Amino acid sequence: MRSFRGRTFIVGVAAALALTACGGSDTSSSNTGGGLEKTTINIGAMPIADVAGLFIANERGFFKEEGLTVNAKIIKSAAEAIPQLHSGGLDVAIGNYFTIISATERTPDKFRFVADIYQSKPDVFQIVVPKDSPIQTVKDLKGKKVSVASRNSIAELAVANSLRTAGLDPKNDVEWVPIAFPLAPPALKNGDVDASWLTEPFLTGVQQEQGARKIVDTMTGAMADFPIAGWVAMDDWTKKYPKTMAALQRGLLKGQQIAAADRKAVEKVLPSYTQIKPEVASVINLGSYPTTLTPARIQRVADLMFEYGYLTKKMDVTPLLAPLPQ
Amino acid sequence: MIRRRVARGATGVAVLLIAAELAGRTGLVDTSLLPLMSTVLARAAELVADPAFLADVWGTLIVWAAGLLIAVVIAVPLGTLLGSLPRAETATRPLVEFLRPIPSVALLPLITLLIPDDSAIKMTAVVYAAAWPLLVNTMYGLRDVDPIAKETMRSFGFGRLAVLARVSLPSAAPFVLTGVRLATAVGLIVAVSAELITGGTAGVGAFMIRAGAGFRTDLVLAATLWAGVLGLVANALLLELQRRAFRWHAATSGELS
Numbered sequence: 001m002r003s004f005r006g007r008t009f010i011v012g013v014a015a016a017l018a019l020t021a022c023g024g025s026d027t028s029s030s031n032t033g034g035g036l037e038k039t040t041i042n043i044g045a046m047p048i049a050d051v052a053g054l055f056i057a058n059e060r061g062f063f064k065e066e067g068l069t070v071n072a073k074i075i076k077s078a079a080e081a082i083p084q085l086h087s088g089g090l091d092v093a094i095g096n097y098f099t100i101i102s103a104t105e106r107t108p109d110k111f112r113f114v115a116d117i118y119q120s121k122p123d124v125f126q127i128v129v130p131k132d133s134p135i136q137t138v139k140d141l142k143g144k145k146v147s148v149a150s151r152n153s154i155a156e157l158a159v160a161n162s163l164r165t166a167g168l169d170p171k172n173d174v175e176w177v178p179i180a181f182p183l184a185p186p187a188l189k190n191g192d193v194d195a196s197w198l199t200e201p202f203l204t205g206v207q208q209e210q211g212a213r214k215i216v217d218t219m220t221g222a223m224a225d226f227p228i229a230g231w232v233a234m235d236d237w238t239k240k241y242p243k244t245m246a247a248l249q250r251g252l253l254k255g256q257q258i259a260a261a262d263r264k265a266v267e268k269v270l271p272s273y274t275q276i277k278p279e280v281a282s283v284i285n286l287g288s289y290p291t292t293l294t295p296a297r298i299q300r301v302a303d304l305m306f307e308y309g310y311l312t313k314k315m316d317v318t319p320l321l322a323p324l325p326q
Numbered sequence: 327m328i329r330r331r332v333a334r335g336a337t338g339v340a341v342l343l344i345a346a347e348l349a350g351r352t353g354l355v356d357t358s359l360l361p362l363m364s365t366v367l368a369r370a371a372e373l374v375a376d377p378a379f380l381a382d383v384w385g386t387l388i389v390w391a392a393g394l395l396i397a398v399v400i401a402v403p404l405g406t407l408l409g410s411l412p413r414a415e416t417a418t419r420p421l422v423e424f425l426r427p428i429p430s431v432a433l434l435p436l437i438t439l440l441i442p443d444d445s446a447i448k449m450t451a452v453v454y455a456a457a458w459p460l461l462v463n464t465m466y467g468l469r470d471v472d473p474i475a476k477e478t479m480r481s482f483g484f485g486r487l488a489v490l491a492r493v494s495l496p497s498a499a500p501f502v503l504t505g506v507r508l509a510t511a512v513g514l515i516v517a518v519s520a521e522l523i524t525g526g527t528a529g530v531g532a533f534m535i536r537a538g539a540g541f542r543t544d545l546v547l548a549a550t551l552w553a554g555v556l557g558l559v560a561n562a563l564l565l566e567l568q569r570r571a572f573r574w575h576a577a578t579s580g581e582l583s
Contacts, residue, residue: 073526076524080525202541210358
């Protein structure tokens with residue numbers, strides 16, 4: 001009898017858990033908040049400094065003011081967000097300009113950037129080598145293994161830019177090794193790769209803890225102040241939810257303006273959605289947080305991708321950008 | 327007896343932890359890459375007081391428990407059906423043998439395309455992985471029923487369902503519970519793996535992504551430790567349940583694990 005009751009109890013608990021789970025995943029689309037088509041937005045973000053504006057906006061209630069509930073979901077890479085944008089699991093996600101422009105050419109998907117996120121500044125993306133490496137300049141990378149976060153990405157474009165500037169051929173002169181950022185420091189230390197293209201907080205990490213050495217800042221020349229990522233949605237989504245999109249854009253913009261103007265605000269919000277130590281957050285190199293989304297700037301990405309052979313033909317990026325609310 | 331077993335187990339764990347600590351202290355392992363075991367343990371202890379991490383653990387528990395429950399609800403009746411109808415079992419065997427080896431995690435891209443909710447994606451992966459040990463154990467449990475007991479029931483004029491309810495199911499129950507234990511272990515593995523791949527709002531795996539992106543290997547490993555503890559506790563609870571509920575079975579078969 002006792003065991004029977006025990007089993008009943010377990011089933012009860014499990015059922016309760018299942019019910020809680022169902023309750024938690026409710027995506028409301030009721031019409032409150034000034035005629036918005038939907039009031040709950042799932043937004044896919046990577047736990048990196050780029051998206052500080054989103055978390056500032058959420059923390060300070062800028063979305064609430066617009067009648068929106070914004071759930072930030074952690075994703076590992078922007079490419080992984082695309083299936084979830086399709087399925088509706090995510091409404092909006094961080095999208096690297098490179099990845100989205102490339103997908104626009106290669107797939108029938110139609111995307112729209114609804115806001116800009118991040119733009120490079122000096123020393124935010126560098127190629128580093130181990131402390132005792134014989135490699136001194138980019139020219140020495142000939143025949144070496146270089147790790148990038150992923151192939152066919154802004155990472156590869158940035159390294160290719162530095163290689164070409166140094167007179168090397170990106171296609172043949174180096175061996176590309178795709179390694180996720182968190183795994184690159186051990187690969188560099190163990191000699192699995194000769195050089196790594198890294199960003200923060202890994203740059204500061206490998207320099208402080210392993211004595212790794214910078215050989216080049218990749219975001220110079222053709223890639224100075226280069227657009228990195230924006231908030232992207234499917235074109236259908238933006239047409240179906242125009243008012244929701246405008247409300248989201250207004251909220252994002254307010255957060256972005258604070259991120260752009262106040263580095264301390266970024267440092268303060270970083271530990272809330274990443275596990276960066278506060279003392280690291282205060283020393284890392286940060287990019288800039290653009291508050292506009294102008295075709296001329298984003299066009300540079302498509303043009304450079306075409307020039308370096310990552311696009312088969314020239315592309316006009318204007319249709320990729322959603323209009324910003326007035 | 328049990329106390330001695332626990333003591334031995336604890337000794338084993340302690341030796342491993344000390345060995346890991348020494349490997350770091352003596353420079354055998356580079357501590358800038360792999361933090362000292364004492365650092366990891368300290369971080370793991372701190373995580374207990376971190377509300378964000380607790381929310382992540384809660385997220386994993388929900389996906390795990392709900393996934394298991396759904397798997398039980400689907401796989402146990404199905405296993406009962408296939409286990410008591412040999413012809414149906416033969417007909418479905420090729421399908422089962424084809425589907426069973428597909429790693430649940432490899433289905434994530436497909437599941438992600440079909441299901442628009444991030445908890446539901448992970449639960450589906452857990453259900454898929456957990457259903458197989460449940461199905462197979464239930465089927466074997468039913469096949470293993472003492473034929474004399476069944477025949478005796480039948481000769482007393484009991485129908486098929488009565489035989490199933492009074493002889494076959496009680497006799498198969500210990501096998502089903504073993505299936506639940508296996509499914510629980512697999513379920514945790516898949517829940518955390520799915521979180522590591524898809525991220526999401528909460529989960530131990532999502533915590534590990536955030537920690538990794540913050541270059542905090544110490545926190546990644548601390549979370550790994552807690553994932554292990556979750557599995558250990560769940561298995562211990564189920565073993566205890568199995569011991570209490572099926573004392574008769576363990577005693578008759580002499581299989582006291």
